[in-house]
Amino acid sequence: VLRAPTPGDHAYGATLLVLGSYALFHAVLAALMAAFLTARVVRGFTSPSRQAEFPVVTLWVDYLAGASTLILVVAHLPGLLA
Secondary structure, three states: OOOOOOOOOOHHHHHHHHHHHHHHHHHHHHHHHHHHHHHHHHOOOOEOOEOOHHHHHHHHHHHHHHHHHHHHHHHHHHHHHO
């Protein structure tokens, strides 16, 4: 992966750029969601009856972990098969 061609030279490099950008965007979004949830907890805006955000953020982070794992496998697969 470190010796991958540039995105303009080969489709593999372009694919890595798109997949990496996708994972990075979703990681930033997950960090924003976690920061928002933390701010709500610190300020006391959550209660046992108002916890709708907790499962949503948990599901998003689980999706991010699965997608990132799949992206890493796909990125390293050509090197493993060669």
